[in-house]
Amino acid sequence: MQKLVVTGNGPLMGDVKISGAKNAALPILFGSILCTDPVIIRNVPDLNDIATTVKLLTGFGSTITRDADTMSLSMPQIASHVAPYELVKTMRASILALGPILARQGQARVSLPGGCAIGARPVNLHLHGLQLMGADIEVAEGYIHATVDGRLKGATIQMDMVSVTGTENLMMAATLAEGVTVIENAAREPEVVDLAMFLNEMGASVSGAGTDRIVIEGVESLSGGEYAVQPDRIETGTFLVAAAVSGGKVRCTHTDPRLLDSVLAKLREAGSHIEFGDDWIEIDQRDRQLTAVDITTAPYPAFPTDMQAQFTVLNAVALGTAMITENIFENRFMHVPELQRMGASIELKGHTAISKGSAALSGAEVMATDLRASACLVIAGLIAQGQTKVDRIYHLDRGYEHIEDKLKGVGAIVERINE
Numbered sequence: 001m002q003k004l005v006v007t008g009n010g011p012l013m014g015d016v017k018i019s020g021a022k023n024a025a026l027p028i029l030f031g032s033i034l035c036t037d038p039v040i041i042r043n044v045p046d047l048n049d050i051a052t053t054v055k056l057l058t059g060f061g062s063t064i065t066r067d068a069d070t071m072s073l074s075m076p077q078i079a080s081h082v083a084p085y086e087l088v089k090t091m092r093a094s095i096l097a098l099g100p101i102l103a104r105q106g107q108a109r110v111s112l113p114g115g116c117a118i119g120a121r122p123v124n125l126h127l128h129g130l131q132l133m134g135a136d137i138e139v140a141e142g143y144i145h146a147t148v149d150g151r152l153k154g155a156t157i158q159m160d161m162v163s164v165t166g167t168e169n170l171m172m173a174a175t176l177a178e179g180v181t182v183i184e185n186a187a188r189e190p191e192v193v194d195l196a197m198f199l200n201e202m203g204a205s206v207s208g209a210g211t212d213r214i215v216i217e218g219v220e221s222l223s224g225g226e227y228a229v230q231p232d233r234i235e236t237g238t239f240l241v242a243a244a245v246s247g248g249k250v251r252c253t254h255t256d257p258r259l260l261d262s263v264l265a266k267l268r269e270a271g272s273h274i275e276f277g278d279d280w281i282e283i284d285q286r287d288r289q290l291t292a293v294d295i296t297t298a299p300y301p302a303f304p305t306d307m308q309a310q311f312t313v314l315n316a317v318a319l320g321t322a323m324i325t326e327n328i329f330e331n332r333f334m335h336v337p338e339l340q341r342m343g344a345s346i347e348l349k350g351h352t353a354i355s356k357g358s359a360a361l362s363g364a365e366v367m368a369t370d371l372r373a374s375a376c377l378v379i380a381g382l383i384a385q386g387q388t389k390v391d392r393i394y395h396l397d398r399g400y401e402h403i404e405d406k407l408k409g410v411g412a413i414v415e416r417i418n419e
């Protein structure tokens with residue numbers, strides 16, 4: 001089993017090149033299923049989740065080549081409509097195959113993704129939306145089996161909760177439906193906007209992405225084309241927090257500050273000096289005191305749940321008491337007991353974590369339980385006294401491209417070991 005060994009080494013200093021966004025690249029790659037002509041996607045990060053997606057798409061009949069961060073995909077015909085459990089169990093986002101395969105092939109069989117460490121994560125909204133579009137859905141033996149006679153039909157879909165992949169799945173299915181689909185209470189996340197822009201580039205007619213009402217006029221087919229994935233706002237935020245807690249100065253390049261308003265606002269409130277240009281953000285925490293900040297996670301444009309764990313460690317070492325309230329997932333504080341083992345003073349009350357601040361962390365052997373919890377523990381290791389060994393880093397490899405190389409590039413001591 002691979003582990004990361006992190007040794008505290010003072011302030012992080014230098015530049016970090018931000019990769020393409022995992023959560024935008026995944027739906028866009030699944031969106032290629034809708035296209036009959038070749039598709040070229042640039043700025044695709046090198047991640048385990050992308051490798052899983054490639055395996056799924058290859059199984060569906062896509063021919064895929066990769067050259068550095070550019071991926072070429074071609075699927076003139078669909079060879080299989082099945083997303084098997086062996087792959088789906090390693091990546092919940094596999095559910096994004098459901099809408100496109102059903103829309104293009106008239107049937108799809110996708111393993112139910114099930115829950116994960118951060119919560120139950122049902123997919124009822126995905127299924128309900130597809131049913132409103134005329135799909136017949138049966139769940140049996142752990143699989144979703146969806147069929148439709150002819151094309152899906154445009155429908156008005158009121159989402160009971162804001163769901164990012166739910167919105168994406170229905171938006172993709174609707175591109176090939178007959179008539180107009182309206183998604184009300186749609187997710188407004190930048191990754192939804194990126195997917196809509198990709199689909200439009202391939203010949204779809206999607207408007208309103210980035211608002212809570214998305215309108216899709218169905219077309220008979222999508223062609224092909226080229227698209228570049230947006231920068232990863234969560235990877236950017238993770239490096240900014242790492243720089244802040246280490247008291248360093250780091251410039252994230254190839255990113256987009258417009259995607260990080262709520263995160264940058266909280267860093268400023270915590271006492272960070274931040275400057276940015278069109279495609280870079282620089283944080284300077286040298287000789288500046290960090291103060292703990294209250295945070296409430298909520299759908300975009302509010303503070304993202306995917307940055308909650310990173311700010312939990314920031315608050316643990318900053319000055320003062322603060323509360324972090326997690327509103328998206330019911331079980332997303334698994335990093336807290338691990339931080340406590342490293343010396344953090346944090347009290348958990350329901351879905352709120354109250355940190356007492358100013359902890360001097362000490363290195364320990366810790367267990368990563370999900371992607372962002374893993375990032376939080378690596379950040380903690382960067383500022384802890386001594387060595388921190390982070391176990392189960394396969395979570396980290398799902399979503400952070402070459403993280404140890406990037407950290408080493410700004411002065412961290414990080415080593416990947418097999419143990």
Ligand SMILES: CC(=O)N[C@H]1[C@@H](OP(=O)(O)OP(=O)(O)OC[C@H]2O[C@@H](n3ccc(=O)[nH]c3=O)[C@H](O)[C@@H]2O)O[C@H](CO)[C@@H](O)[C@@H]1O
Binds near residue numbers: 119126163305306
């Ligand atoms: C691949 C990807 O883009 N993952 C992101 C996506 O996950 P994902 O799309 O899975 O998250 P959702 O936005 O769907 O989840 C939001 C909430 O809605 C609930 N829900 C969702 C769907 C459904 O059918 N029924 C239901 O009850 C979920 O359990 C959760 O409590 O958005 C999350 C929230 O920003 C992020 O943390 C994930 O990083």
Ligand SMILES: C=C(OP(=O)(O)O)C(=O)O
Binds near residue numbers: 306
């Ligand atoms: C929760 C996340 O991803 P996923 O939805 O793929 O589990 C994440 O990116 O933090």
